[in-house]
Amino acid sequence: MNFLAHAHLSGKNHEVLFGNFIADAVKGKNFERFEKDIQLGIKLHRMIDSYTDNHPVFRSTLNRIRKDFGKYSGIVVDIYYDHFLAKNWNDYHNDELRHFAKIVYGILKKRYLLLPSRTKRLLPFLITQNWLVGYANLKDLSLVFYGMDRRTGLHSGMSNAVEVLVNNYDDINRDFDEFYPELILYSSRALTDLQLENL
Numbered sequence: 608m609n610f611l612a613h614a615h616l617s618g619k620n621h622e623v624l625f626g627n628f629i630a631d632a633v634k635g636k637n638f639e640r641f642e643k644d645i646q647l648g649i650k651l652h653r654m655i656d657s658y659t660d661n662h663p664v665f666r667s668t669l670n671r672i673r674k675d676f677g678k679y680s681g682i683v684v685d686i687y688y689d690h691f692l693a694k695n696w697n698d699y700h701n702d703e704l705r706h707f708a709k710i711v712y713g714i715l716k717k718r719y720l721l722l723p724s725r726t727k728r729l730l731p732f733l734i735t736q737n738w739l740v741g742y743a744n745l746k747d748l749s750l751v752f753y754g755m756d757r758r759t760g761l762h763s764g765m766s767n768a769v770e771v772l773v774n775n776y777d778d779i780n781r782d783f784d785e786f787y788p789e790l791i792l793y794s795s796r797a798l799t800d801l802q803l804e805n806l
Contacts, residue, residue, distance in 0.1 A: 608659055608790070609685040611739050612692055613652055614711045615700065616794040621714045623648040623798070627655075628715065632723035641721070647801050654797045655790070659685075664786040668779055675771050679763040684779075686742070686751065687772055691783040693743035699791070708739035745769050 608616070610628065617624035626641065626648020633641075638649040659665050665684065673680045696704040712734050715722065722730065732738070732754065741747030749769040756765035772779065 608655060609689040609742075610733070611689040611742055612685075612787075612790075613655065614707075614739070615692065616655060616791065616798075617648060617651065618795075618798050620644055620648075623651065624711065625714055625718055625721070626650075627652045628711070629721075629723055629726050632725040643805055645721075647798075647805055650801055651794065651798055654801075655794055658793050658797075659790065662786060662789070664782050664789075668782045671775050671778060672771055675767065676764050679759070679765060682755070682763075683752075683765060683768050683771075686748070686768070687779055688783050688787070689742045690745075690748055690772070691780055692787065693740065696743070699787070704740055704743065708737065711739060745773070748772075 613627045613630075614624055617627045622642065622644030626638075626645035628648070629645075630638075630649040630652030633649055638646050641649070660681070668684045668687070669680050672683060676683050692699065693704060696707075700707060702710075715726075715730060716734075719727070719730075736747070736750065738747075738751055741751065749766075752765040752768040756763050759765070
């Protein structure tokens with residue numbers, strides 16, 4: 608899952624959300640330098656990623672597009688799933704997406720000095736281009752994919768990711784609709800278990 612889903616699955620604790628958001632930029636045991644709730648968010652992120660990567664529905668989506676993106680397929684599917692979450696946001700959250708995104712950006716800016724350098728470089732693009740909201744429409748989604756493709760030296764094929772999505776739209780939408788409720792349930796239980804361990 609990508610930025611929006613990880614934020615959505617973090618519960619109401621801002622430190623957990625922050626940890627979940629930065630987790631990809633925190634390697635190995637480096638998470639131990641953060642305070643407990645941020646560590647919890649990083650652990651939750653890793654558990655979500657492991658659950659997702661091994662889920663048969665997610666793997667089915669991967670297989671639909673693997674010929675187009677090879678080793679980058681997982682990244683592409685993560686963003687596809689964020690698209691369907693953003694597009695159908697009101698099915699999963701009571702707040703409007705723009706309001707939720709504003710809260711997330713505020714949490715990250717308030718803790719800017721704690722951000723790993725990789726996330727610091729990304730944050731201005733994330734906020735100025737309003738990725739969390741933009742995931743919902745294909746025009747903004749194409750800009751996100753193009754920017755990511757540029758960072759791979761245009762080797763990933765992600766500039767074509769929206770076209771591939773459109774060609775497989777209904778199938779990937781069904782995959783997401785089947786998978787995401789299961790992920791919500793898993794994440795809620797995982798977060799509760801982590802919080803109990805943290806007492």
